[in-house]
Amino acid sequence: MAAEVKLAVRGAGKRYGEMDALKDCSLDVAPNSIVSIVGPSGCGKTTLLWSMSGLHGLTSGEVLLDGRRITGPHPDIGLVFQEANLLPWRNLMDNILFPFEVKHQKPDHGWIAHLLERVGLTGFEKNFPNELSGGMQQRASIVRALSLRPSVLLMDEPFGALDAFTREEMNQLVEEIWMETHTTIVFITHSIEEALFLSDKVVVLTPRPGRVLNTYEVPFERPRTMEIMAGKEVYDLTYRIKADIYGQSRMQARAAE
Amino acid sequence: MxxxxxxDSEVVGGRVGKGLQSLSSFxxxxxxxxxxxxxxxxxxxxxxxxxxxxxxxxPQYVLPRPSEIVVALVGDFHLILPHLGHTLVVLFSGFAIGAGIGIVLAAVITQFPFAEKIIAPYILILVTTPMLALVPLLILRFGFGYEPRIIAVALASGPMVMINSATGFRRVDANKIALARSYGASTLQIFWKIRAPMALPMILVGLMIGAIFGLLTAVGAGMVGGGFGLGNRLTTYSSMIQMPQFFGVVLILSILGILIYVTFYLIGKKWASWEA
Incomplete structure (x- = not known):
């Protein structure tokens, strides 16, 4: 039986001048699942995600959403950036309403109010980004991305700039939001711990040019407790993913000698 | 208490801006x-x-006392007022023309980096050359009316506004533009909703400096052009050794300068405080 696929990357390649950022990269994202993409720095993770969002095209291959080829930004795909990427001259509410303004759409205020409460930002609507902490800013940017009810949420190392504790809180928040909305999420991260906590599937990319090296199923029940996360299965998975990533860079180092 | x-001004996280910092310290x-x-x-x-x-x-002709200046200013204010009006007309119309053209040119030229590089030296010449030098020439061509002065003010303030606005428009944040594009924003929407607000703090700095340069040129043109304006009053009063009146006009000019500064400071505080 063919597994259902929400978002598919088929033979994706991206060249910048003489350099291949991605080469023959393929992966499937099942509907309502969370897939994390990890890999060494500069392996084309962000390039891959921006291609999936339709923000830039591919040199070869294609991205399919529900079987249809993506050729540009798609209303069904929400994007959360590295750092919150809020517009500093707009207050929090005006930032969240920005997508509706651009699209000339009437915002669903009830849903936005619910999301704000969900992430604990009720009462901060009139605050400007520079009055909020990094974690609060990133929570606002998640609300902005979810306010349009996308069926796919792409997150590009969203918590990389946050401290470890805030990061864990944010991971739990993403899990809670997922349990409520079951939005398909593709999550890019440097943190194996974060990937294993959040994902149904972890995809490990090779160094540049990025290709899929390995994929790991992460079949634990949700919500994922500290006990699960401290268990042997998680430990083993962490070890194998690390071996994948560090093995690669060691091989590179050897090849360079 | x-x-x-x-x-109130305490900031949690976020970045500290540069543009209007000097304005807000006051x-x-x-x-x-x-x-x-x-x-x-x-x-x-x-x-x-x-x-x-x-x-x-x-002696009074060297430096009049503050009280004498105030008395002269109040007593002769009705004589100075029309000249103040003339100077304000020159300043406002020249500045409006210069600033308008400056902002539009900056917005357009920054979209074409190649053309910008070629034009840059000429803009720099316009910025650094005192436009007052052109006033005698302009008078030959346009006579002793408002025109040569308005042109001089526009030429003095426009390049200032343009060079600062261009710096603002050049501050492209790829992530913010990507954000707008991810929601399907058009080029025009990206300009009005991302590029323009991002450039605003620098545009305001340019407008303020441009207005001060405009005031300078308006007064200077009055001294050269003769006939009317606050600049003309300065030469007239000093030639008649009416020093209290002379300093009264200087006082008016200081107040005009401060008003320009405060106006743009307040506009910046209202519309560009996210950066300060």
Missing amino acids: TDTATR SSGQTKLEILAIIATAVVVIGGMELALLWFEV
Whole structure:
């Protein structure tokens, strides 16, 4: 039986001048699942995600959403950036309403109010980004991305700039939001711990040019407790993913000698 | 109670801007004590001048006492007022033309980096050459009316506005533009909703400097062009050795300069405070 696929990357390649950022990269994202993409720095993770969002095209291959080829930004795909990427001259509410303004759409205020409460930002609507902490800013940017009810949420190392504790809180928040909305999420991260906590599937990319090296199923029940996360299965998975990533860079180092 | 002002401006996270920082360091929340100190200092400085000039018997034609300046200014204000009006007309129309063209040119030219590089030296020449130098030439061509002065003010303020606005428009944040594009924003929407607000703090800095340069040129043109305007009053009063009136006009010019500064400071505080 063919597994259902929400978002598919088929033979994706991206060249910048003489350099291949991605080469023959393929992966499937099942509907309502969370897939994390990890890999060494500069392996084309962000390039891959921006291609999936339709923000830039591919040199070869294609991205399919529900079987249809993506050729540009798609209303069904929400994007959360590295750092919150809020517009500093707009207050929090005006930032969240920005997508509706651009699209000339009437915002669903009830849903936005619910999301704000969900992430604990009720009462901060009139605050400007520079009055909020990094974690609060990133929570606002998640609300902005979810306010349009996308069926796919792409997150590009969203918590990389946050401290470890805030990061864990944010991971739990993403899990809670997922349990409520079951939005398909593709999550890019440097943190194996974060990937294993959040994902149904972890995809490990090779160094540049990025290709899929390995994929790991992460079949634990949700919500994922500290006990699960401290268990042997998680430990083993962490070890194998690390071996994948560090093995690669060691091989590179050897090849360079 | 006294530290509420500083508390209000406390910032959690976020980045500290540069553009209007110099503007905001001034008058950002004063306590009663500070206001009192400011008034006391003013009284000491002005009163001290008055007493010193009296004590050393400095003749009026060298430096009039503050009280004499105020008396002359109040007494002859009806004579100075029309000239103030002329200068304001020259300043406002010249500045509006120069600033308008400057902002539009900056917005357009920054979209074409290649063309910008080629034009840059000429803009720099316009910025650094005192436009006052052109006034005699402009008078030959346009006569002694408003036109040569308005053109000179526009030429002095426009390049200033343009060079600063261009710096603002050049500050492209790829992530913010990507954000807008991810929601399907058009080029025009990206300009109005991302590029323009991002450039605004620098545009305001340009407008302020441009307006001050415009004032300078308006007064200078009045001194060269003769006939009317505050610049003309300065040459007339000094040639007639009416020093209290002369300094009265200087005082008006200082107040105009401060008004320009405060106006743009307040606009910046309202519309560009996210960066300050």
